[in-house]
Amino acid sequence: xxxxxxxxxxxxxxxxxxxxxxxxxxxxxxxxxxxxxxxxxxxxxxxxxxxxxxxxxxxxxxxxxxxxxxxxxxxxxxxxxxxxxxxxxxxxxxxxxxxxxxxxxxxxxxxxxxxxxxxxxxxxxxxxxxxxxxxxxxxxxxxxxxxxxxxxxxxxxxxxxxxxxxxxxxxxxxxxxxxxxxxxxxxxxxxxxxxxxxxxxxxxxxxxxxxxxxxxxxxxxxxxxxxxxxxxxxxxxxxxxx
Amino acid sequence: xxxxxxxxxxxxxxxxxxxxxxxxxxxxxxxxxxxxxxxxxxxxxxxxxxxxxxxxxxxxxxxxxxxxxxxxxxxxxxxxxxxxxxxxxxxxxxxxxxxxxxxxxxxxxxxxxxxxxxxxxxxxxxxxxxxxxxxxxxxxxxxxxxxxxxxxxxxxxxxxxxxxxxxxxxxxxxxxxxxxxxxxxxxxxxxxxxxxxxxxxxxxxxxxxxxxxxxxxxxxxxxxxxxxxxxxxxxxxxxxxxxxxxxxxxxxxxxxxxxxxxxxxxxxxxxxxxxxxxxxxxxxxxxxxxxxxxxxxxxxxxxxxxxxxxxxxxxxxxxxxxxxxxxxxxxxxxxxxxxxxxxxxxxxxxxxxxxxxxxxxxxxxxxxxxxxxxxxxxxxxxxxxxxxxxxxxxxxxxxxxxxxxxxxxxxxxxxxxxxxxxxxxxxxxxxxxxxxxxxxxxxxxxxxxxxxxxxxxxxxxxxxxxxxxxxxxx
Numbered sequence: 001x002x003x004x005x006x007x008x009x010x011x012x013x014x015x016x017x018x019x020x021x022x023x024x025x026x027x028x029x030x031x032x033x034x035x036x037x038x039x040x041x042x043x044x045x046x047x048x049x050x051x052x053x054x055x056x057x058x059x060x061x062x063x064x065x066x067x068x069x070x071x072x073x074x075x076x077x078x079x080x081x082x083x084x085x086x087x088x089x090x091x092x093x094x095x096x097x098x099x100x101x102x103x104x105x106x107x108x109x110x111x112x113x114x115x116x117x118x119x120x121x122x123x124x125x126x127x128x129x130x131x132x133x134x135x136x137x138x139x140x141x142x143x144x145x146x147x148x149x150x151x152x153x154x155x156x157x158x159x160x161x162x163x164x165x166x167x168x169x170x171x172x173x174x175x176x177x178x179x180x181x182x183x184x185x186x187x188x189x190x191x192x193x194x195x196x197x198x199x200x201x202x203x204x205x206x207x208x209x210x211x212x213x214x215x216x217x218x219x220x221x222x223x224x225x226x227x228x229x230x231x232x233x234x235x236x237x238x239x240x241x242x
Numbered sequence: 243x244x245x246x247x248x249x250x251x252x253x254x255x256x257x258x259x260x261x262x263x264x265x266x267x268x269x270x271x272x273x274x275x276x277x278x279x280x281x282x283x284x285x286x287x288x289x290x291x292x293x294x295x296x297x298x299x300x301x302x303x304x305x306x307x308x309x310x311x312x313x314x315x316x317x318x319x320x321x322x323x324x325x326x327x328x329x330x331x332x333x334x335x336x337x338x339x340x341x342x343x344x345x346x347x348x349x350x351x352x353x354x355x356x357x358x359x360x361x362x363x364x365x366x367x368x369x370x371x372x373x374x375x376x377x378x379x380x381x382x383x384x385x386x387x388x389x390x391x392x393x394x395x396x397x398x399x400x401x402x403x404x405x406x407x408x409x410x411x412x413x414x415x416x417x418x419x420x421x422x423x424x425x426x427x428x429x430x431x432x433x434x435x436x437x438x439x440x441x442x443x444x445x446x447x448x449x450x451x452x453x454x455x456x457x458x459x460x461x462x463x464x465x466x467x468x469x470x471x472x473x474x475x476x477x478x479x480x481x482x483x484x485x486x487x488x489x490x491x492x493x494x495x496x497x498x499x500x501x502x503x504x505x506x507x508x509x510x511x512x513x514x515x516x517x518x519x520x521x522x523x524x525x526x527x528x529x530x531x532x533x534x535x536x537x538x539x540x541x542x543x544x545x546x547x548x549x550x551x552x553x554x555x556x557x558x559x560x561x562x563x564x565x566x567x568x569x570x571x572x573x574x575x576x577x578x579x580x581x582x583x584x585x586x587x588x589x590x591x592x593x594x595x596x597x598x599x600x601x602x603x604x605x606x607x608x609x610x611x612x613x614x615x616x617x618x619x620x621x622x623x624x625x626x627x628x629x630x631x632x633x634x635x636x637x638x639x640x641x642x643x644x645x646x647x648x649x650x651x652x653x654x655x656x657x658x659x660x661x662x663x664x665x666x667x668x669x670x671x672x673x674x675x676x677x678x679x680x681x682x683x684x685x686x687x688x689x690x691x692x693x694x695x696x697x698x699x700x701x702x703x704x705x706x707x708x709x710x711x712x713x714x715x716x
Contacts, residue, residue, distance in 0.1 A: 013257050056434070058256060060356055060357075070357070074257050084438075
C-alpha cells in the first residue's frame with residue numbers, strides 16, 4: 001500500500017496467484033472487459049511468444065470515493081509456470097491482498113496444492129504469514145468436465161478461513177464476486193491497521209458499492225460477497241483486528 | 243533480505259510515483275511524431291514534461307507571426323503570449339486555450355499517464371475562422387503595422403475551427419498515450435528482467451552459502467575421523483603387542499610345555515593376533531597419510547634388488563596357492579630417489595593382492611622398465627607443452643591372470659575401505675585399505691598408480707615412480 005496524503009491518493013496492490021494455466025490472466029481480462037472506461041487503464045501483459053505470462057499482467061483500476069480520496073488498485077498476476085519462481089516472489093512483494101485462482105479439474109488438484117505451498121513459502125520469504133494476508137480462493141473452470149464437485153468444495157470451504165468463490169473466468173462468471181471479496185478483505189485489513197476510514201472520512205460500504213457499479217454490477221456489495229462458499233468475510237482475522 | 247535496486251524500480255513504476263514522461267518516450271521519435279502531426283494538420287505541436295522542459299518541438303512558421311516579431315511593440319506582445327502558453331496550467335478540465343494579440347490561438351492539454359499528469363501538449367498557433375480581420379488591439383498596439391500586408395498574411399494563416407481542433411487534440415493525445423503505454427511496457431519488462439536475474443542470483447548465492455557450510459562441516463568431520471582412527475589404532479596396538487608376545491612365550495615353553503591341541507590353539511591366537519596387527523598398522527598408515535604426518539625417508543634405491551626381494555618374500559605364498567610368480571627387470575635401470583621401505587610395502591601389497599585374486603595354476607608377473615609419465619595431471623587432455631614436460635619414470639607392472647576388475651569399478655578401487663565385492667559372502671578377505679594406502683604412498687613419491695585389464699584375463703596394476711631430473715640419462 002502506498003499512501004499519498006498530499007494528493008489524497010491511496011494505491012493498493014492485489015495479486016492473483018495460482019498454478020500455471022489456472023486462469024489468472026483470464027480473470028484480469030474479464031475485469032478489464034466489464035470495467036467502466038474511466039475506471040480502468042490498459043491491461044498490460046508482459047508475456048512470451050506463446051501467450052504465457054512471463055513477468056506479470058497488470059490491470060490498473062482507479063476509483064474516487066465521495067470523500068475525495070482517490071483509490072488506485074493495481075491488480076497483478078504472477079507467472080504460474082514453475083520455472084518463474086523468483087519472478088513470483090518479486091511480484092508478490094508488497095501485496096496487500098491475494099486471490100488464489102485454482103483449477104477445478106481433479107487432475108489439477110496436486111498443481112493447486114503445490115502452488116499454494118509456493119505462495120506460503122514466498123510470503124514467508126517476505127516475512128509474512130498466510131494468516132496475515134487477506135486471501136480469497138477461486139475455483140475456476142467450473143464448466144469443464146471431471147471437476148471437483150460443488151458439494152466437496154462447499155464442505156471444505158465451510159471448514160476453512162478463506163472465502164471461496166466458484167468461477168468460469170472465460171465467461172466472466174464469478175470474476176467480479178471474487179474481486180469484490182478480495183477488495184473487501186483487503187480494505188478491511190488495511191483499515192484496521194491504518195485507520196484509513198477515519199483519517200479520510202471514507203465510507204467503505206459506499207465505496208465498495210461504487211466499485212461494484214463501475215464493474216457493471218447491478219447487485220450490491222452484500223449480495224456479491226454472499227456468493228462465496230464458506231470462509232469468513234467479516235475480517236475476523238484476529239491478527240489484524242485492532 | 244536485501245532488496246535489489248531493480249525491484250524498487252519495478253515497485254516505483256507500478257504502485258509508486260510512476261514513470262516520468264521522458265522515461266516513457268524516446269525524444270527523437272517523439273519529435274518525429276510531432277512533426278508528422280504538424281504536417282498533417284498544418285498546426286505546430288510542442289510537448290513539455292511536467293517540469294516545463296521542452297521534449298519535442300514541431301512548430302510551423304506562420305508568416306503573420308514572423309512579420310509581427312519584426313516590429314518592436316508587436317514583438318513584445320507575441321513573446322509574452324508564447325511565454326504565457328509555456329506556463330499555462332490546463333486546469334482540472336485538462337485543456338485550455340489562449341489567444342494572442344494577433345488573434346492567434348494556442349491549445350494546451352494535460353498529458354496524463356496512469357491517472358497522473360506527466361506533461362503538456364501545446365498545439366498552435368492557429369486562427370479561428372471567425373477571425374475576419376486584424377484585431378483592433380493589435381492596430382492600436384503597433385503604430386508601425388502595415389495593415390495591408392498584415393491582412394494579406396492573415397488570409398494565408400492556418401484556420402482551424404475549435405471543433406476540428408478538439409478532434410486533432412484527441413488524436414494527438416491518443417497517439418501519445420499509445421507511445422507512453424509501449425514505453426512503460428518496455429521499461430517494466432527491462433526492469434523486471436534485471437530484477438528477476440538478481441533475485442535468481444541471490445537465491446543461488448544463498449544456496450551456495452549453505453552448501454559451503456555443509457562442505458566445511460564435512461571436511462571437519464573427516465579430519466575428526468582421521469584423528470580418531472589414529473588414536474584408536476594406537477590404543478589397539480599396545481594390548482595387541484602383549485597378546486602376541488605372551489602367545490609367543492607360551493609357544494616357546496617359557497611357562498611350561500604346551501602340547502597337542504593347546505599348541506594348536508595358542509598358534510591360532512598368535513596368527514590371528516598378527517593378522518589383526520597388520521590391519522591396525524594399515525589403519526594407522528592410512529590416517530597418517532590422510533593427515534599428512536607420514537614422512538618419507540628417501541634415499542638412492544636400486545630397482546633390481548628391490549624387485550628380487552619382494553619376489554622372494556612372496557614366493558612361498560604363491561607356491562602354496564600353486565601360482566607361478568615371475569619377475570622381469572629391464573637391464574640398466576637408473577636408481578630411484580625413494581623410500582625403500584614404503585616402496586617395498588607398495589609392491590608387496592600389490593603382489594599379495596594379485597595372488598589373492600588369482601586362481602590356482604594362474605600366474606603373477608612383475609616387471610620394471612623405463613617409461614614416461616605426464617608431469618602434471620590434466621596434461622593428457624592436451625596443452626602438455628604448457629602444463630609440463632613428460633617425466634621419465636620407472637614403471638612397475640604387476641599383472642595377474644585372476645578374476646579381473648570390471649571397468650566401472652576401476653576408478654574406485656583406490657578409495658579407502660572400498661571392496662569390489664562388498665557382499666558379506668565374498669570369497670576374499672581383507673579390509674579394503676591396502677590399495678588406498680598404495681595410492682597415497684605412490685603419490686607421496688610424485689608417482690601415479692592405475693589399473694588396466696590384462697589379456698586375456700586378469701588385472702594389471704601399473705605404478706610409475708618418476709626419476710629425479712638429475713638422474714636422467716642424457
